[in-house]
Amino acid sequence: MKILEANAGPLTNFEVFEFLRSKDAVKDPTLALLPNIASEYKVFEYLEKSGCKHLTREVINEFLEKCKSFKLSKAEMLNIINIMPKSAVELFPIIEACDTRDDDESTMLNALVAIVKEVLLAGTPSPPPVIEEIEVAHEENGVEADK
Structure with a gap:
C-alpha cells in the first residue's frame, strides 16, 4: 500500500x-x-x-451544508460531528469564543443543537428513559414507587 x-x-x-x-x-x-x-x-x-x-457521508455533508451560515472553524465542525452534542450546555465549550461572536449566543447554540438533532442524531436509537420519566409513567398508571 x-x-x-x-x-x-x-x-x-x-x-x-x-x-x-x-x-x-x-x-x-x-x-x-x-x-x-x-x-x-x-x-x-x-x-x-x-x-x-449510524452516520453516512451524505448525513455529514448535509450537516456541513446546514452549518455554513454559522462560520464555524474546521476544528469546531469536527468536534460537533464527533461529539454530537444534544444540548447547548454540551455545545458551548466546543465553540471557541462563543459568547463574543456577532450572533446572539443562545440563538446560535439552540439552532446548532436543532441541526445536530435533526441531521446527525436522526438515525440513532433513542436512549432509555430517565428515572423521572419512569416515575411519571408509574404515577400515571397507578403504580407506587419504592421510596
Whole structure:
C-alpha cells in the first residue's frame, strides 16, 4: 500500500469507524492478541457503541451544508460531528469564543443543537428513559414507587 498524502488532516469518528470496519482484522476478536490489532479492536468497539455507527457521508455533508451560515472553524465542525452534542450546555465549550461572536449566543447554540438533532442524531436509537420519566409513567398508571 502506498501512502498518497501523509497527515492529510484530522478524521471524524465516522471516517475512523468506516476504515476499521473495512478491515477484516477487527471482525475477528481472536486476532486481537496482536499488539496493533488489539488497539484497533478496542477503538472499533468504542466507535461501534457511539453514535457514529449510524452516520453516512451524505448525513455529514448535509450537516456541513446546514452549518455554513454559522462560520464555524474546521476544528469546531469536527468536534460537533464527533461529539454530537444534544444540548447547548454540551455545545458551548466546543465553540471557541462563543459568547463574543456577532450572533446572539443562545440563538446560535439552540439552532446548532436543532441541526445536530435533526441531521446527525436522526438515525440513532433513542436512549432509555430517565428515572423521572419512569416515575411519571408509574404515577400515571397507578403504580407506587419504592421510596
